[in-house]
Amino acid sequence: MRSNPVAASIFAGFVLVTLVITYWSNRRSAGTKDFYAAGGxxxxxxxxxxxxGDYLSAASFLGTIAVFFxxxxxxxxxxxxxxxxxxxxxxxxxxxxxxxxxxxxSDALAYRLADKPVRILAAASTLCITFSYLIAQMVGAGTLxxxxxxxxxxxxxxxxxxxxxxxxxxxxxxATTWIQVVKATLLLLTTLAMVVLALxxxxxxxxxxxxxxxxxxxxxxxxLRPGQLVSDPVSAISLGIAFALGPAGLPHVLMxxxxxxxxxxxxxxxxxxxxxxxxxxxxxxxLGYAAAALLPRGPLPGGVNMAAIHLAGALGGEALLGxxxxxxFATILAVVSGLMLAGASAxxxxxxxxxxxxxxxxxxxxxxxxxxxxVLLGGGVIGLAIVFQHENIGFLATLPLVIAASVNFPTLVxxxxxxxxxxxxxxxGGFAGLVVSIVLLIASNxxxxxxxxxxxxxxxxxxPTLFSLxxxxxxxxxxSVTDRSSCGRKDRLSFQAQLxxxxxxxxxxxxRSTRVPADRPSIQNL
Amino acid sequence: xxxxxxxxxxxxxxxxxxxxxxxxxxxxxGVTVGFFALMGFNAPVLSRIVLGRxxxxxxxxxxxxxxxxxxxxxxxxxxxxxxxxxxxxxxxxE
Numbered sequence: 001m002r003s004n005p006v007a008a009s010i011f012a013g014f015v016l017v018t019l020v021i022t023y024w025s026n027r028r029s030a031g032t033k034d035f036y037a038a039g040g041x042x043x044x045x046x047x048x049x050x051x052x053g054d055y056l057s058a059a060s061f062l063g064t065i066a067v068f069f070x071x072x073x074x075x076x077x078x079x080x081x082x083x084x085x086x087x088x089x090x091x092x093x094x095x096x097x098x099x100x101x102x103x104x105x106s107d108a109l110a111y112r113l114a115d116k117p118v119r120i121l122a123a124a125s126t127l128c129i130t131f132s133y134l135i136a137q138m139v140g141a142g143t144l145x146x147x148x149x150x151x152x153x154x155x156x157x158x159x160x161x162x163x164x165x166x167x168x169x170x171x172x173x174x175a176t177t178w179i180q181v182v183k184a185t186l187l188l189l190t191t192l193a194m195v196v197l198a199l200x201x202x203x204x205x206x207x208x209x210x211x212x213x214x215x216x217x218x219x220x221x222x223x224l225r226p227g228q229l230v231s232d233p234v235s236a237i238s239l240g241i242a243f244a245l246g247p248a249g250l251p252h253v254l255m256x257x258x259x260x261x262x263x264x265x266x267x268x269x270x271x272x273x274x275x276x277x278x279x280x281x282x283x284x285x286x287l288g289y290a291a292a293a294l295l296p297r298g299p300l301p302g303g304v305n306m307a308a309i310h311l312a313g314a315l316g317g318e319a320l321l322g323x324x325x326x327x328x329f330a331t332i333l334a335v336v337s338g339l340m341l342a343g344a345s346a347x348x349x350x351x352x353x354x355x356x357x358x359x360x361x362x363x364x365x366x367x368x369x370x371x372x373x374x375v376l377l378g379g380g381v382i383g384l385a386i387v388f389q390h391e392n393i394g395f396l397a398t399l400p401l402v403i404a405a406s407v408n409f410p411t412l413v414x415x416x417x418x419x420x421x422x423x424x425x426x427x428x429g430g431f432a433g434l435v436v437s438i439v440l441l442i443a444s445n446x447x448x449x450x451x452x453x454x455x456x457x458x459x460x461x462x463x464p465t466l467f468s469l470x471x472x473x474x475x476x477x478x479x480s481v482t483d484r485s486s487c488g489r490k491d492r493l494s495f496q497a498q499l500x501x502x503x504x505x506x507x508x509x510x511x512r513s514t515r516v517p518a519d520r521p522s523i524q525n526l
Numbered sequence: 527x528x529x530x531x532x533x534x535x536x537x538x539x540x541x542x543x544x545x546x547x548x549x550x551x552x553x554x555x556g557v558t559v560g561f562f563a564l565m566g567f568n569a570p571v572l573s574r575i576v577l578g579r580x581x582x583x584x585x586x587x588x589x590x591x592x593x594x595x596x597x598x599x600x601x602x603x604x605x606x607x608x609x610x611x612x613x614x615x616x617x618x619x620e
Contacts, residue, residue, distance in 0.1 A: 076588040077565055085567075086560040087595050091547040091554075091602055129612070207578030214580045224582055234568020240559040271603050277594050285588070466549030486566050503540055504613070 001269035006322025007148055007329075013161065031363045035172035035370065036103035036345055037258040039334075042177055045267040048272020051256050053184030055082070055247060055273075056280055058328050058334045061187065062305045064281075066290020067229060068213075069295065069307040072222070074229035075288050076424075080283045081240065083429065085247030086277060090270035093248050096416045097500040098257045098266035099506065099521045103248060105254040106350050109415050111501075112494035114423040115359070115488060118411075119350040119397055121430040125407040126251040126350075131381065131400040134336055138385035141332040146307075147302040148325045154386050160333060161382035165336040168172055168344060169371045176337045177259060183327075183334035188280060189328045195283045197315040198290035202246030215329045224294075230462060238463035239398075245469070246401030249408030250341035258452045263505070287311060329413035340374055340381075347373035361423035384394075398463060399441060406468035416502060416519055419495035422480045423490035430475025436471040440464030532616050539609050546605060550598045557591055 042050070060082060068075035100108035102125055106122030138157055145156035167175050202208040217223040231237040247253060257266045291311040300306055309328070312320035348370035353361050411430045413420040441447060444460035480488070564572060565584070572584040 073582060073584050074565065077562060080558060080561055080588050080591050083592050083595050084554060087554045087599050087602075090553045090599055091551045207581055210582040211578070212583070221573070224573045224580070224584075225568060226565040226584055230562075230566050231561055236562045237559055239556075240562030244555050244558040246531045264606075267603065267606055271599050274599050282589070283590065285585075350568055381583075452549035472568055476531060514615075 001251065004318060004322040004325060005509045006319050007325040010323055010418070012328060017182060018167065018179050018333070021168050021182070022175040024180065025171035025175035028472035029172050029174055029318065032103065032366055034174060036255070037175050038172070038174040038262050040259060041241035041259060041261040044260060044268035046177070046181055047256055047260050047265070047269035048276060049184045050180040051253055051269060051273035052276040052280070053334055054185065054256065055277060056187060056331070056373065057137065058144070058331045061180055061191070061284065061328060061331065062308050064284045064329045065288045065291050065308040066304045068285065069291040070304045071228045071292045073224055075228055075285065076226070079230055081243030082281045083274065083278045084244045086274040088244060088271060089248035090267060090274065092413055092417065094270045095259060095263035095265045097254060097412070098260070098263040099502045099505040100498065103255070103349050104345050105412060107137065107249060109411060109426065112498045113426055113491055116355050117423055117427045118295065119354050121411070121427050121492055122408070123346040123350040125403055125434055126346035127312070127343055128438070129162055129400045129403050130229045130339045132396040133339050135383045135384050135388060136396040137332055137339070138337050138381055139388055141329065141336070142385060144329060144332070145248055147306065153389055157382055160336065161378050163333055164336045165374050165378040166338050168340045168374045170229065171343060173255070173259060176341050179334045179337060183330050184276070186327045188276065189286065190324055191280060193320070194312060194315055194324070195286050195366050198286060201294070201315065209293055210291045211247065213289040216293060216297065218297070220477055232240060232461065234466060238461060238465040241465040241469060242401040242405045242463060245405035247404070249404030250400065251408065252338045252347065255342055255345065268380065269501050283409060340378060344370045344373040347468050400469065402437045402441065402463060402465050403434060405465050406437040406472050410469060410472045410476065411474040416526050419492055420480050422483040422491040424483045424485065424488060425480025426478045428479040430474045432475040433468050433472025437464055437468035485522065529616070532612065536609065536612050536616065539612065542604055544610060546602060550602055554595060554598065557594060561587065561591055
């Protein structure tokens with residue numbers, strides 16, 4: 001595919017806007033509250049857009065349309081799954097997390113559980129999630145830019161990585177939030193424009209779009225039959241669990257709950273985010289069927305993942321193709337900067353400040369460590385993205401949701417809703433979920449056979465969430481109920497105070513005095 | 527309403543809200559995993575055409591599930607707003 005001047009100029013414009021945002025954010029940011037949580041001054045509507053922006057990655061736009069184009073109605077799994085996690089995040093986690101935490105979700109875990117062990121667990125899962133997510137996004141970005149702008153892959157990866165580090169180092173959460181808001185708005189408007197053009201092409205008749213998609217298939221019955229995407233029910237259920245519970249455990253999304261002023265705003269953010277994501281997913285389904293109806297059968301230039309870009313060209317010519325390509329690239333840029341901030345915060349706030357320095361360090365030193373961590377993580381991700389250029393890293397894209405659903409979600413929900421959870425139970429259950437999810441993913445056919453070249457996989461299913469979540473919950477339960485330590489007793493006794501604070505803080509100043517004292521045992525006692 | 531009455535009412539509403547949160551979460555989780563299981567089992571009912579020339583049960587079901595999600599957050603948000611209002615009036619000493 002030749003380079004597109006419209007795409008190049010829009011992308012250059014987006015980068016310019018983001019650099020202005022970063023400069024403005026840098027001048028407004030002073031301490032850790034500004035760096036990690038944008039000073040808590042983001043409104044619910046802005047935060048809803050930013051949360052939606054964090055979740056609506058290039059994979060959800062390009063990947064879902066590609067599935068509808070190539071496989072058929074199985075794409076509905078991604079449409080429903082993309083929305084499913086947000087209501088659960090709102091019902092069980094949003095407000096309580098906002099009241100209990102400060103900068104990262106581990107703050108909420110450490111409210112009544114021992115500080116160091118739960119922060120080590122949270123940092124381990126956060127780094128696994130962000131690393132796998134970042135490598136997948138960076139490989140995708142490099143490939144996309146190579147196809148769209150005729151830039152060599154390595155240059156594209158370095159360009160994206162450098163911009164990502166710049167946003168985080170100089171702009172912190174304020175810059176990444178506003179970049180997400182701008183990008184989410186652009187993505188929604190571009191998708192809406194494509195849907196309007198597609199509907200006009202088919203006489204404003206949704207049935208005609210789907211009919212057109214079915215009519216051009218060599219095997220129409222197969223196109224309408226579900227089950228083409230996931231080969232067995234156990235894998236399908238595991239994928240459903242990852243979609244339903246994973247979003248409420250993604251660290252870069254959870255950090256956004258602290259950017260608003262109170263729990264009510266956190267709840268309203270999630271309402272906006274759910275509505276935005278739902279509308280987006282429905283629009284993407286329409287575009288998926290439109291791609292199947294309008295694009296020629298057979299191999300597409302750049303592969304099946306470029307179906308959305310080719311559809312834009314078919315609907316609005318070179319101009320819309322250029323706009324869509326630039327917006328997709330902007331999407332990757334925005335998502336990776338949010339992820340990088342979450343990874344850097346896990347290192348500086350959880351590991352450096354609370355584990356290494358026992359909570360005794362100045363704000364300037366903490367931010368400095370966060371910036372150093374950003375450079376190290378960014379450099380590592382750029383290097384790995386270049387190494388993995390020719391590998392099928394599709395499995396990495398599923399890892400974040402699987403880990404989030406198997407580690408962060410159960411640990412957070414049990415800590416907030418079950419008075420029996422102890423520190424030992426949380427840490428043992430969390431690490432069980434982490435180890436089982438990673439080991440089973442490596443043993444699955446996607447890695448064991450496709451990447452490592454073995455003839456038969458050790459784990460017969462595609463996704464392990466059913467097993468890893470079960471392991472996390474059962475280990476957390478068993479270890480907690482058998483925990484007779486003094487730390488465990490203290491953990492259980494602190495639950496009531498935590499419950500009161502998590503439901504009333506922000507609205508009722510008197511409950512602040514009920515806060516659990518910070519005399520928690522250290523990791524050596526466990 | 528006295529402070530004590532208000533506090534009792536708030537406690538009752540908070541308890542109900544906790545129950546509602548779990549019920550809606552289980553509903554959302556069950557509907558999602560149920561839909562994925564149906565798709566995974568390749569249930570023939572999903573490919574039956576129910577609207578026009580080619581809109582199948584799977585399409586209608588997916589749209590209905592998303593609508594249920596939106597209605598559930600609307601219900602939860604409305605109940606939570608009532609609690610917020612009561613807490614605000616308690617704070618103002620009304």
